[in-house]
Amino acid sequence: MSETYDFLFKFLVIGNAGTGKSCLLHQFIEKRFKDDSNHTIGVEFGSKIISVVNKSVKLQIWDTAGQERFRSVTRSYYRGAAGALLVYDITSRETYNALTNWLTDARMLASQNIVIILCGNKKDLDADREVTFLEASRFAQENELMFLETSALTGENVEEAFVQCARKILNKIESGELDPERMGSGIQYGDAALRQLRSPRRAQAESVQECGC
Amino acid sequence: MSSPSSSPERDGGMAVSVRLEDLSSPPGLEIDPAGSPVLSPDSSSHDAALSAPAASPADSENLSPDELELLAKLEEQNRLLEADSKSMRSMSGSRRNSGSSLVSSSSASSNLSQLEEDTWILWGRIELIRKGIPHHFRAIVWQLLCNATDMPVKNQYSELLKMSSPCEKLIRRDIARTYPEHDFFKGQDSLGQEVLFNVMKAYSLVDREVGYCQGSAFIVGLLLMQMPEEEAFCVFVRLMQEYRLRELFKPSMAELGLCIYQFEHLLQEQLPELNVHFRSQSFHTSMYASSWFLTLFLTFLPLPIATRIFDIFMYEGLEIIFRVGIAILQYNQTDLIQLDMEGMSQHFQKVIPHQFDSCLDKLVLRAYQVKYNPKRMKK
Numbered sequence: 135m136s137e138t139y140d141f142l143f144k145f146l147v148i149g150n151a152g153t154g155k156s157c158l159l160h161q162f163i164e165k166r167f168k169d170d171s172n173h174t175i176g177v178e179f180g181s182k183i184i185s186v187v188n189k190s191v192k193l194q195i196w197d198t199a200g201q202e203r204f205r206s207v208t209r210s211y212y213r214g215a216a217g218a219l220l221v222y223d224i225t226s227r228e229t230y231n232a233l234t235n236w237l238t239d240a241r242m243l244a245s246q247n248i249v250i251i252l253c254g255n256k257k258d259l260d261a262d263r264e265v266t267f268l269e270a271s272r273f274a275q276e277n278e279l280m281f282l283e284t285s286a287l288t289g290e291n292v293e294e295a296f297v298q299c300a301r302k303i304l305n306k307i308e309s310g311e312l313d314p315e316r317m318g319s320g321i322q323y324g325d326a327a328l329r330q331l332r333s334p335r336r337a338q339a340e341s342v343q344e345c346g347c
Numbered sequence: 348m349s350s351p352s353s354s355p356e357r358d359g360g361m362a363v364s365v366r367l368e369d370l371s372s373p374p375g376l377e378i379d380p381a382g383s384p385v386l387s388p389d390s391s392s393h394d395a396a397l398s399a400p401a402a403s404p405a406d407s408e409n410l411s412p413d414e415l416e417l418l419a420k421l422e423e424q425n426r427l428l429e430a431d432s433k434s435m436r437s438m439s440g441s442r443r444n445s446g447s448s449l450v451s452s453s454s455a456s457s458n459l460s461q462l463e464e465d466t467w468i469l470w471g472r473i474e475l476i477r478k479g480i481p482h483h484f485r486a487i488v489w490q491l492l493c494n495a496t497d498m499p500v501k502n503q504y505s506e507l508l509k510m511s512s513p514c515e516k517l518i519r520r521d522i523a524r525t526y527p528e529h530d531f532f533k534g535q536d537s538l539g540q541e542v543l544f545n546v547m548k549a550y551s552l553v554d555r556e557v558g559y560c561q562g563s564a565f566i567v568g569l570l571l572m573q574m575p576e577e578e579a580f581c582v583f584v585r586l587m588q589e590y591r592l593r594e595l596f597k598p599s600m601a602e603l604g605l606c607i608y609q610f611e612h613l614l615q616e617q618l619p620e621l622n623v624h625f626r627s628q629s630f631h632t633s634m635y636a637s638s639w640f641l642t643l644f645l646t647f648l649p650l651p652i653a654t655r656i657f658d659i660f661m662y663e664g665l666e667i668i669f670r671v672g673i674a675i676l677q678y679n680q681t682d683l684i685q686l687d688m689e690g691m692s693q694h695f696q697k698v699i700p701h702q703f704d705s706c707l708d709k710l711v712l713r714a715y716q717v718k719y720n721p722k723r724m725k726k
Binding site: 152171174175176179200201202204206 | 603
């Protein structure tokens with residue numbers, strides 16, 4: 135494989151069963167909706183290189199089984215994750231109510247500085263909505279999460295969710311808040327190893343691109 | 348996913364008929380020259396075994412009088428079944444059309460109970476199970492192998508369906524995501540989805556501690572491809588009770604941790620280089636092996652081969668999962684060792700599942716060449 139990238143970020147996709155985690159990942163990677171996939175047992179893996187503020191970033195994404203009892207299996211994958219998509223289903227309050235638990239797990243088990251984006255998935259099913267945009271954005275704000283409503287079916291905001299999360303991590307590296315060389319940061323330099331990123335910031339500082347959260 | 352061995356009884360109403368020669372040499376079967384699967388770890392013999400020609404007619408002559416008697420009994424049994432399958436077919440036909448109550452009662456099972464248990468031990472001796480149970484016998488043989496023909500819980504089944512379970516919502520979420528590509532389970536109102544939901548719900552009511560666990564629906568789904576829901580329910584209850592599955596699916600999932608640990612131990616012992624490579628790449632055993640244990644390869648390999656493994660599982664238990672797992676890694680060792688973590692993930696997802704499509708026996712034979720010491724596993 136002759137792919138080059140500047141950074142590699144480890145990502146997680148977490149949230150209750152049936153919220154569409156695997157479909158989000160599939161839509162992100164393959165650009166289409168997969169409506170005939172098995173439910174995820176254990177963990178699955180996908181990766182993609184994206185370009186964010188002039189950097190190419192490879193995302194290594196772990197997609198996890200959603201049922202509560204599988205946390206004993208999936209927990210070991212949290213360690214050293216730089217970013218996470220925390221997914222609920224806008225048509226199911228139950229999946230929304232579980233967010234606090236997921237959040238606690240992620241903050242406790244992944245790296246302390248993990249950047250999390252909250253995804254209210256199944257945006258296309260607005261008629262069956264049980265969770266409003268407003269209350270979810272409040273929850274996101276209170277818990278310092280970014281927030282988007284997504285649709286793995288139509289693809290709306292799917293790429294954005296991954297990109298925004300990656301962008302925020304880059305910003306944090308840029309500002310020195312995140313040290314890629316710290317063990318368990320979930321970040322690695324790519325072969326293009328642009329360590330100069332850590333040297334004096336350039337004029338068009340990436341932080342200008344602050345994501346809307 | 349390649350097309351599964353869909354049940355002719357359900358799908359097309361194909362008549363069941365088996366002749367003696369079918370039994371002694373199922374189609375495409377390769378028989379080891381010694382007449383039994385190779386159990387010896389001697390690797391020098393294995394390629395010879397793999398390339399052995401198909402069974403010759405002489406093989407049936409090698410059978411002992413006991414075995415011949417069994418085959419005669421089976422033939423008799425099969426005639427009974429043939430008659431029975433006609434009634435089953437008409438029943439399932441009407442079920443499909445009316446969409447009414449799904450309570451089924453197959454007279455097959457009552458015929459079956461006439462067969463004595465030793466007969467089935469004998470069946471095992473003939474090694475037919477390792478060579479693949481002929482498709483039209485699976486329903487019966489599976490029921491007999493796990494002793495699920497006369498279970499009192501069967502009488503509760505229709506009552507259980509009237510009750511409501513706290514797991515219903517969870518089960519519903521997974522039903523359409525279980526074998527979504529298989530004809531029997533396709534479509535929201537399909538018979539397959541309905542009976543799968545019923546069996547999962549009924550089980551969650553008789554075992555409140557386990558309730559419903561993701562993964563188990565694939566096992567039940569496979570049973571339902573072969574037999575009516577009440578029978579599938581009984582077999583599933585047995586598998587949960589007697590085959591370690593209940594422990595695997597309990598909320599703590601501690602048994603899964605144990606299986607992974609044991610598997611790692613085998614890996615270390617038998618493929619030490621590969622084990623070192625996995626470690627250096629942080630390629631954890633649970634990444635690929637969790638689903639192997641929880642769904643008995645049903646979500647990893649295409650159905651024809653996974654069903655073969657399931658045949659053996661019914662007879663020998665979880666050991667076969669360890670064996671097949673190690674055999675797969677052994678077969679792929681040279682490739683895997685050259686790949687990084689991502690490359691290996693890809694290899695597991697894309698390459699391995701279809702490696703054995705054209706030769707189902709190869710994997711089974713290799714699995715039996717794996718050294719496996721049950722006593723050491725207990726430690």
